[in-house]
Amino acid sequence: MYLKSLQISSKNEVIRNIDFHNGLNLIVDNTPPKSNKIQTGNNVGKTTVLKLIDVCFGANPRIVYQDTEDKNKEYITVRNYLQENNVSVLLELIDSFENPTTHISIIRNFLQRTKAIRMINGEQILDKDFETTLLNLFFPEVVYNKPTFRQIISHNNRYSDDKIQYTLRTLDKYTKETEYETLNLFLLGCDVSDGEQRQLLVEKIKQEESYKNRVENGMSLLTYKTALEQVLLNIETLNQKKEDFGINSDFEKDLDLLDEIRYKINSVSSEISTLNIRRELIEESVAGFQADLSNIDTKELKKLYEEVKVNISELQKTFEELVSYHNKMIQEKIKFISSELPMIKSNIAVKKSELEDLLKKEAEYASKIAKYDSFETLEDIIEELNNAYRQQGEYETIIKQLSEIDNNLSMYNSELKTISDGLFSVDFKKDLDARIERFNKFFSAVSKELYGENYFLSVDINESKGKKFYKFSAYNMNLSSGKKQGEILCFDIAYILYARQENIPHFDFLLNDKKELLHDNQLEKVADFVAKHNIQLVLTILKDKLPQSLVKQENIILELSQKDKLFRIENGE
Numbered sequence: 138m139y140l141k142s143l144q145i146s147s148k149n150e151v152i153r154n155i156d157f158h159n160g161l162n163l164i165v166d167n168t169p170p171k172s173n174k175i176q177t178g179n180n181v182g183k184t185t186v187l188k189l190i191d192v193c194f195g196a197n198p199r200i201v202y203q204d205t206e207d208k209n210k211e212y213i214t215v216r217n218y219l220q221e222n223n224v225s226v227l228l229e230l231i232d233s234f235e236n237p238t239t240h241i242s243i244i245r246n247f248l249q250r251t252k253a254i255r256m257i258n259g260e261q262i263l264d265k266d267f268e269t270t271l272l273n274l275f276f277p278e279v280v281y282n283k284p285t286f287r288q289i290i291s292h293n294n295r296y297s298d299d300k301i302q303y304t305l306r307t308l309d310k311y312t313k314e315t316e317y318e319t320l321n322l323f324l325l326g327c328d329v330s331d332g333e334q335r336q337l338l339v340e341k342i343k344q345e346e347s348y349k350n351r352v353e354n355g356m357s358l359l360t361y362k363t364a365l366e367q368v369l370l371n372i373e374t375l376n377q378k379k380e381d382f383g384i385n386s387d388f389e390k391d392l393d394l395l396d397e398i399r400y401k402i403n404s405v406s407s408e409i410s411t412l413n414i415r416r417e418l419i420e421e422s423v424a425g426f427q428a429d430l431s432n433i434d435t436k437e438l439k440k441l442y443e444e445v446k447v448n449i450s451e452l453q454k455t456f457e458e459l460v461s462y463h464n465k466m467i468q469e470k471i472k473f474i475s476s477e478l479p480m481i482k483s484n485i486a487v488k489k490s491e492l493e494d495l496l497k498k499e500a501e502y503a504s505k506i507a508k509y510d511s512f513e514t515l516e517d518i519i520e521e522l523n524n525a526y527r528q529q530g531e532y533e534t535i536i537k538q539l540s541e542i543d544n545n546l547s548m549y550n551s552e553l554k555t556i557s558d559g560l561f562s563v564d565f566k567k568d569l570d571a572r573i574e575r576f577n578k579f580f581s582a583v584s585k586e587l588y589g590e591n592y593f594l595s596v597d598i599n600e601s602k603g604k605k606f607y608k609f610s611a612y613n614m615n616l617s618s619g620k621k622q623g624e625i626l627c628f629d630i631a632y633i634l635y636a637r638q639e640n641i642p643h644f645d646f647l648l649n650d651k652k653e654l655l656h657d658n659q660l661e662k663v664a665d666f667v668a669k670h671n672i673q674l675v676l677t678i679l680k681d682k683l684p685q686s687l688v689k690q691e692n693i694i695l696e697l698s699q700k701d702k703l704f705r706i707e708n709g710e
Contacts, residue, residue: 138241138275139673140646141229143190145704147222152705155186155695157646157675159234160668161687165680167696182703183677186695187296187648193228193243194294195268195287197465201247218706219247225254241274276642283329283336284320287465292324292629296650296677304611304625311466314599314606315339321596321609324632325572326641327565331556337473338553339604342546344422344474349542351414358539365532368525375522392519395502399523402495404530409488411538416481422474426467553604561598561605569596569607575638579631584613587630587662588623622655626663633672646673657684664692 140157164183185201192198202219204210218224225246232239244256255262262270272279272286279289291300291307300307308316315336323329356364379392559565577593584592592613599608611628629647636643652660661684667674680688680696697703 138230138232138239138644138646139234140190140675141231141240142227143186143229144227145189145224146227147224149222152224153695153703157673157694158691159671159673161664161692162673162675163683163687163693164675164677164695164697165683165693167680167698167701181697181699181701183695183697184296184650185703187294187650187675187677189226190228190648191294191296192245193226194290195271198245198247214706215704216247218704223248223252224704243271275644278642279323279329284316284323288316288320289323290644291320292632293644293646294648295625295629296648301625301649301651302621304621304628305609309466313339314601314608315604317609318607322569322607324636324641325569325576326636326639327569327572331559335553335556335560338549338556340470340473342549342553344418345542345546345549347422348415348418349539349546351418352411352535352538352542358536358543361532361536361539365529365536368528368532372522372525372529375518375525378518379522391502391505395499396519396522396526398495398499398502400526400530402492402499402530403527404534405488405492405495407531407534409485409492411534412481412485412488416478416485419474419478419481423471426471426474557605560607572639576631576635579634579638580628583631583634583666584623584627587627587666588659590623590627592624592627594628622652623659630667630670630672634670645671646675648675650677652676652678652682657686660684661686 139159142157143153143155144151145153145155164186166181166183188196188200192201199211202212202216204212223246225244228243230241230243231237242256242258244254246252246254248254253264255264255267257267257270257274268286272289276286276289288308295301295307299309305317305321308320313336319329319336573594573596580592580594584590590613592611594609594611596607596609598605600606611624613624626647626649633643633645633647635641655663663674664687666672675694
């Protein structure tokens with residue numbers, strides 16, 4: 138699929154109509170020569186075009202007017218203009234420029250709730266279904282929503298710093314290795330139908346292990362079983378002492394009933410306590426994830442990129458864009474982790490009701506027994522016996538819970554092993570290696586032609602906490618070379634060529650920001666290559682950084698300036 142056009146409209150007029158074509162598409166500034174130091178080609182809206190396309194593909198519209206210095210602040214002028222004028226963005230895609238047979242349109246705006254527009258081919262889509270609808274539309278073979286649509290397209294639109302600096306690590310810094318594994322296997326055309334289940338099992342195992350540690354409270358299952366045996370022996374001894382008093386049958390019957398009731402009270406109380414532990418654990422996890430949605434120290438990002446020579450504002454922008462994706466993934470995790478809460482809360486309510494009934498019965502029988510003459514004589518024994526029954530109920534509940542947890546862990550690990558056995562089987566690894574070899578033919582050939590380098594993709598089987606996973610890496614045979622920008626561009630181009638050969642659904646466009654570091658001859662080679670291979674490459678670049686051979690009307694799809702910014706408003710972009 139290719140980008141056909143991007144139209145920006147207000148309620149009154151069309152603000153911009155950008156037409157794309159095959160080959161090189163340039164978004165540049167139209168400022169006076171660089172000798173004029175008053176005006177620059179920066180902050181005119183070039184990158185915003187890429188953000189608008191990303192919004193059409195499911196990104197949060199807020200990225201368009203979010204302050205680059207502080208994620209909690211906004212470009213008020215831009216936000217107000219977009220919302221007050223009900224600005225909408227229409228993105229159109231086609232499968233071919235020569236003979237198009239498929240046409241897809243996506244419309245987004247910047248309003249919220251019921252006023253928000255999320256239309257795909259003329260149909261309004263709910264927010265919760267928007268990304269899934271895009272996934273089903275463009276990548277119907279992904280049946281379990283893993284990898285996600287946003288993950289799959291992360292290579293196609295590189296405007297954030299993480300995507301500009303890293304070839305494969307295109308997702309947020311919180312992304313687990315299993316998610317990267319699923320994504321990269323999918324991109325190569327491997328069967329990842331179990332990818333989502335594998336990720337959920339890993340998360341479930343982690344939750345069960347935390348629950349187990351909380352229930353154990355420093356003691357093992359064997360220790361609790363041993364302690365229970367001692368309690369049962371003590372109960373037997375105390376009951377024998379009670380029988381030695383030779384009490385009448387009615388008193389003994391009532392006493393036995395009271396003991397039974399108190400045992401049940403202790404057992405139910407312990408069950409409630411255990412259920413509350415599980416509820417608290419889940420709520421703590423949810424609260425932790427919810428805190429991650431916004432309470433992120435921006436200094437962490439600076440540490441992440443402290444070895445990268447970029448300015449602070451760019452670092453901040455990267456952080457904000459990473460957080461936007463991170464938050465969406467966190468919402469999915471919250472939904473999954475909290476799925477048990479309704480059942481747990483219901484069970485707690487039932488047990489509390491049961492406890493109330495038992496406490497009423499206890500009071501009734503305790504009052505009755507207190508009237509017997511022998512009660513005072515047996516009071517100490519009964520107190521010891523009650524404590525023993527309380528311990529019995531507590532230990533039995535803990536043992537039951539730990540046994541259930543161990544059974545769950547055994548089941549989850551067994552399911553995970555079944556999936557992993559297939560994922561790391563000889564046949565699967567052989568197929569994966571063959572795919573990587575076919576991909577590397579393109580990767581090496583493209584990098585050799587465009588940069589005189591020899592780039593390649595490799596995969597290793599790593600292990601973390603007893604769980605194996607595939608870790609993918611991109612390398613340059615010339616280890617001293619620092620042409621990271623070239624590596625990234627060659628990888629993305631090579632992938633399109635590979636996907637075509639393998640009949641893997643893909644996008645035939647690449648969007649790249651900040652290509653000023655590329656040399657003139659490299660840009661010229663890239664322009665010729667993408668045109669030759671029917672690849673659509675959209676670049677945002679300062680005009681004075683372009684080689685004169687590329688400064689042609691046929692290449693330039695949009696010119697912006699300080700006097701003519703993207704939205705044609707004076708400030709804020």
